[in-house]
Amino acid sequence: MSAGNIDFLCELWACSLAQYGADPPFQSHEMLYKTIDSSKLGDIPWQSFSVTYQGPRPASNVPPWMEAGYDVWFRDPRKVVENMLGRPDFQNELDLTPYRDYDKKDNRRYENLFSGDWAWKQATKISKDPNTHGSTFVPVILGSDKTTVSVATGNTEYYPLYASIGNVHNGTRRARRNAVVLIGFLSIPKTNKAFSGDAKFRHFRRQLYHASLSAILQPLKDGMTMPEIVRFGDGHYRRVIYGLGPYIADYPEQVLLSGIVQGWCPKCFAFPDDLDGGDPLLRTQALTETYVRAFRPTTCWDDFGIIADVVPFTNDFPRADIHELIAPDILHQLIKGVFKDHLVDWVVEYIKAEHPAGDAADILDDIDRRIAAIAPFAGLRRFPQGRGFKQWTGDDSKALMKVYIATIEGHVPTEIVRTFRAFLEFCYTVRRDVITEDDLTQLEDALSRFHHYRTVFVDNGIGNPASLPRQHALPHYIYMIRQFGAPNGLCSSITESKHIQAVKEPWRRSSHFNALGQMLETNQRLDKLVACRVDFDARGMLEDDLASVALRDALARRAKRLLQNSFEEASSPSDHLLICEGRTRTLEDKDCAEAAGSLVRAVARVNGKELLAEVKLATTRARKRARTLPALAAELSTPNLVALTRRFLFEYLNPTDYRLKFNIPIPIAECPPAPRKIKVVNSAISTFRAPSDQCGSGGLKRERIRSTPLWRSEAPRHDCVLTIVDESRPGTLSMEVARVLGFFSFVVDKKEFECAVVHWYEYYSDERDEDTGMFIVRPMYTPSKARHLAVIHVDTMVRAAHLVPVYGKDFVSEGLSHYESYDTFDAFYLNRYIDHHAFELL
Incomplete structure (x- = not known):
């Protein structure tokens, strides 16, 4: 809300209290801001450091990027993690130890990060070290992605860095409950066109990125080898060991993170012109370092896709391998990548290749009319003009996925329709909240059918799936699910949605002149308000009815007992409701009497x-x-x-x-x-x-x-x-x-x-x-x-x-x-x- 609107709201508040001779708690926006700023809850101040180029310079015509300084703003990630661990509303939604989950048929289930093999292996390493034995493992999940806030006024870009912890359940991380926190703004080096292709500039830009990440995360480093004592939301103190967890990023960001050549896979050594051929080795930090020491930089580039002069930031921290930590990305790899950028475009190319220009135009128009004629449904985005719009968003791609397969049937061969079916079944299965071994078998079957039927495009000279890294990423999903649990808790859609609250809305609220400082202040105040709300609620300060408090506490105790059992052991439909709601917040957003059984x-x-x-x-x-x-x-x-x-x-x-x-x-x-x-x-x-x-x-x-x-x-x-x-x-x-x-x-x-x-x-x-x-x-x-x-x-x-x-x-x-x-x-x-x-x- 703008300062002027806050002032007007305070005036309305004062008018409503005038008849009682009382004053509102805030007279103006200045008083409100002063009150928020004085709060110590969630108070993690912003810091900055500046980076400059320190390498050799030419004798004349020095590029401007060599003279410029690049500011990086950040907050102490250690304090951010401690605040997250100490939140009372997360106490029932944190995993303290890795686990392996099996159903009644002894079928393994993958859900949260701690249900996967990666967290298990990390905890095993920690337990074998006498200095860290018995400590709670706290992996720090990172995510970053450039975002544009204004195209019309100078292409204003920001590079936010987010952090979460792997102990938090996937559903909590997705639910916009501040389990993903803005911890920094990375610098975006720019130069004029004359130097944009300079190899030195590209190298400086890559290394600036990794050096900035390493510097921001330094406060966590000591806690990665020696335990620290942290107070958790349940009031208990525990010894914790930090570690770097999965990194949420789209493909261009994955290339930058892993220090590989564009077009190569960040997870394996598959060749870019035949990504799906053979059974390539998985990339590891140790193997990369061996190749860099053994071969010339040009050989590393050409034969292994390794940029030899890039040192990934994970090399500065223990138990961290960037190739292992690359997380699956449903939004950019599957929805925006394979579906929107590949399959939909290939259908258009196929129709144009198989039919005369006039007939192809008629068919494409009919597909658009079919899309526009789809019946309305709650939450379904409509396309009155079909699929022929210029600016695609992630929500557009998701909406089109829901109806597209039926609109092309009859205009394309059966093999193309079945290609879409196999892909959709893969995409929807991998998006499940809980994935079992049976689901992994279904994924393998869907992937096999997808690879089989998509050859119809190759046979007709359309597309080259063997050179598309985002399609190549599909076979890695089964391995990554076993490592990190269900991918929906690590998807870049989480950070994309965070852009709105952390970057775009604060930017719109700013004066647009030196906006970053204003955005940092807005984010800090919002985080303090969230921390105050959590603390007030935990203290019972937001309750106004003692009877409802007693009823909610009784229901909360029952919900807690039910959460420890399965749905089959619940005795009534109201018990099922308590289980569902107990996993959100113990019925605090519901009418307790209704939730208790009137439904x-x-x-x-x-x-x-x-x-x-x-x-x-x-x-x-x-x-x-x-x-x-x-x-x-x-x-x-x-x-x-x-x-x-x-x-x-x-x-x-x-x-x-x-x-x-x-x-x-x-x-x-x-x-x-x-x-x-x-x-x-x-x-x-x-x-x-x-x-x-x-x-x-x-x-x-x-x-x-x-x-x-x-x-x-x-x-x-x-x-x-x-x-x-x-x-x-x-x-x-x-x-x-x-x-x-x-x-x-x-x-x-x-x-x-x-x-x-x-x-x-x-x-x-x-x-x-x-x-x-x-x-x-x-x-x-x-x-x-x-x-x-x-x-x-x-x-x-x-x-x-x-x-x-x-x-x-x-x-x-x-x-x-x-x-x-x-x-x-x-x-x-x-x-x-x-x-x-x-x-x-x-």
Whole structure:
């Protein structure tokens, strides 16, 4: 908030207290800033050092970069780590020792960093040293990436450096709870075009980067060989040994970090013109040093991809090997790299190569129309103009991944569609919150199919996968998962999202003149506020109701006990909710009474896993909508709605009637009378556990299911849902797909029924489509060609479903709206790529 807005807010606050003769705690922004600055909580001051070139200079025409000074700003990483270890809200979300996790079938599970082999090996080394034996290992995770805050005003760039600790769980690191902290701004050397290609300048730029990192991390070095005593969030003091953990970086940053030549792999010695050939050796620090000593620099460059005059910063620290510490990067390697930069572009090239220019343009236009015609879905980014936009973001790539495979089918060969299927299955599997050995087998199978089918591009002279480092990185994922746990806790999307809070928003708030100092001050104040909030909450200072405090404490104790057990040992649906919420923050963001058991939850088993889901209607009655069943029947053009509701009541009140088991029609005269009054709403809220999605460390996700006669003043919108019908059927087939025509509720004998009138869909086959990997569904109709309708209780719903038309080879008509998608096509793919929960469920 700007200083002027803070002043205005203080004036409003003063006005509200004037009638009581009281003053607000802050009179102006100066007083507020002074109060924040005086706080000792989270107080880690910024420091700086300057670097200059010290090498030989030419006698004349000295390049300007040799004369310039390069400032590096940083905060003491040791104090940052100590603050993180001492946070009370992290005490249940820290691993103190590496572990190996197995399920009931003795199948190993990889999740947090400490579940992998790397942390285990590091702890083993620490335990064998008498000086460090018994100490808690604290690996420092680093991440850096240039970011541009302004292109129009001089291409203003910053180079932030972030730090986290490997003890923190992956979900906590992803949940934006300040488990990733800004610790520095690296310098960005620049020069004029005449010297930008100078080998000396490139060498200075590389070594400045490594020297800066080494200098920033020096306060941690002593604690890497001799234990230090640190107070943890649970109040206990422990001996800790620091170490350098995985480094989060995209490919250009990985090249700079590992001191290799562009185009080579930072993990292995595969040749850049045949990255997928043979079984190359893994790079190690010891092997690199051996090659540098044994061969000339030109030989190292040409034969091994090693830049001999670069000394990685990890060489200055014990137990650190930069090649080993390169982390997997889902965002830049898979989503932005393989999908957006490679596969999507290759499809365009293939179509242009296989068809005359006019026909190719028509096909590409039709693919864009298909993308634009995709039905809306909660959280799905729309592409009104198709995929032909100039500036791609990571969110754009993720959104296009969800729908792209169905839009190209019919316009490209089957092999290309199957290439996308294999890649999507690899990408969604590797993104899981917990990855098992069975999942690693699936990854190997998907990778094998991807390599097999992508040859269709090579055979047609399009692309050269053997020289693409980001595609080559895919085989390394299985090894890195075993080393570091699930990759979603080390993805560069974490640092990308941190850019917004730590760099871009503070820059926008600054005067844009010498902005870095203002940005540093803003970050320091924000960190102090976070530290104060955590401390106040831990002391109980933010509670205002003693009764709610006692209830929350009781629930917290129960949640803590449940967290030590499995879901199968929990006794009730409310226990499951406590487990989910306990992993976020022990119910502090929920109404405790509601969380304790007032929620009605559907608990079923799909694919052998317990499925937790809840669907509740919106609380606000829809304006200008029906108040009786006959009126709603007329509004929805469903003349038999009253009869459907009466049959629903019979089935609900008489679940054991033998006629229901054998699908014998129930005479309408035997059904209870229909309710006189109803309450119609335009949406329902689905809550389900989806830990692999970006929904917080507790794993609970909410999405809105809409059924409204007018959405955004454009057209009606009626979403689809998944409903539990027959748990005895295998996997996805235990659920049916239905389109919600309307939500309503009514009261019978003092019991409220929350219902929906739906149009059923049926599966085209009991097997997935071989090309896309998705089930195909189609609308159901009666023998008289009427829609197959029913009234169902929302308790049977699991979550929203997204359907993508089976376009085939037909072209989509111009002007087809995405609101007309469900009414226009006869068959649809049940989209398992719409999010990670749907992928696991379907």
